[in-house]
Amino acid sequence: MTALATVVPETRTTGPRLAWLRDRGMGASVLVAGLSSAFGVFLVEITAYIGAVLQADPFIGDSGTLAVVVAILSVLLTAVAMYVAAIVTANTFSTIIAGRTRQIALMRLIGATARAQRAEVGRQGLVVGLLGAGLGLLAGLLLSAAAVQLGGQLVATAPSSFSLAQPALALPAVGVALTTWAAAWVGSRRVLAVTPLQALGGAVERTRDEVSGRKGRHVGAWVLLISGAALLAGGVVLGLVTPLGVVVAFFGGILSFTGLALGSVLFMPPVLRLVGRLFGSSATARLAAENALRYPERSSRMAIGVVMGVTLVTMFAVALESSKRLMTSQTTEEIPPEFFAPYDAFAAIMMVLVAVSAVIAAVGLVNLLTIGVVQRRRELGLLRSIGLSNRQVRRMVLLEATHITVAATLTGLVLGVLYGWIAAQSLLGSVPVLPEFTPAGLVAPQVPWLPVVIIVAATALLTLVAAATPTRLATRVAPVEALAAD
Secondary structure, three states: OOHHHHOOOOOHHHOOOOHHHHOOOHHHHHHHHHHHHHHHHHHHHHHHHHHHHHHHOOOOOOOOHHHHHHHHHHHHHHHHHHHHHHHHHHHHHHHHHHHOHHHHHHHHHOOOOHHHHHHHHHHHHHHHHHHHHHHHHHHHHHHHHHHHHHHHHHOOOOOOOOOOOOOOOOHHHHHHHHHHHHHHHHHOHHHHHOOHHHHHOOOOOOOHHHHHOOOHHHHHHHHHHHHHHHHHHHHHHHHOOOOOHHHHHHHHHHHHHHHHHHOHHHHHHHHHHHHHHHHOOOHHHHHHHHHHHHOHHHHHHHHHHHHHHHHHHHHHHHHHHHHHHHHHOOOOOOOOHHHHHHHHHHHHHHHHHHHHHHHHHHHHHHHHHHHHHHHOHHHHHHHHHOOOOHHHHHHHHHHHHHHHHHHHHHHHHHHHHHHHHHHHHHHHOOOEEOOOOEEOOOOOOOOOHHHHHHHHHHHHHHHHHHHHHHHHHHOOOOHHHHHHOO
């Protein structure tokens, strides 16, 4: 018997070698990798096309500054999308491994090694990454070809001989495949902790008491968080002297948010507990709130993707609005709306591009909720056997999804405003302002309320979409069959 049996439930070890791709969560993982790859390929092609358009312009063709700026933004946005996809993939594989605890333990019981089983999970992650990267590469090329054709009709200086065969074309696809592989490896680290004795139990997530008793494993998260916070503060201070402070702040944001993501099991439960009080005191509401807190690892993995998406969109909105407000304050005269038309168009394009990362995070939430319900069949069957109706079970699952998304949205809004202000401050703090052309100093954060309302509305819609499949699955199996399931 091979190590593949340790990660494929039931009797699929006798089937095709890639039968595990039909497992819950794998299809969505391929979709996440595909979205990230397609996004990166599209940005590479469009960045090259914009550069060609600028070179063909008779007035600014000799200046490559704007093309360089667009290329830098393309690299940063691709990196952000890959970063989000990697965390979503790692969380998905962590949840899948938690659901396979018993199968893994059974293999340990008959002599299989944990490292061999983890290596098999890593190979699965590589296959998922390669499939997603390949599909994303094709989708990105098709989107790019359509965009180039459209640009040829709308842009007067469009180059006639632009080629889609760009030197950096394969880099996003290769990066997605490698990051998905690495994310699967990171997400499978729990395999090493499974003992043969757990074969007598079922699929389990760590409880609140078990998580709180493992302080040492969160040292890395605290180190990243504190290091990132120091760099963020350094970026703000340096930004009072030079706009290069935003570079320091950028790395501080990456480190600090990675620390928050790794330590989400520590930071999210207090927010979940606070939000849980808003759902009333009915039995269903109390069950939903307790379920979100009982297994903090599972809830935190579901929440952190949404936190990332909301944080990114809010951060860009706040940074752009703060920059716009600083420009507006430089004159006492009324500025015509058309003055900000190019700026608003750029802001809208940036928000759409950043929203791709939010979509990737949303796919992760739907995926994790579905996997979670499948793995809790015994628990849901027990609730139905003691008298809960189908409607109450569906309402409980919907409230759990709402609980997690509301907590994640509030956290993302707070972090987004903070990161957005730091970005604006580190970039604009040294910019000369009227009337004496002295540095701007401290820049007040500006919150654009329209994007905030859109974020809240999108989150509400996300909750309904994310809970649709899990609520159906929660009531599809008869109580007796659910209680008899492994």
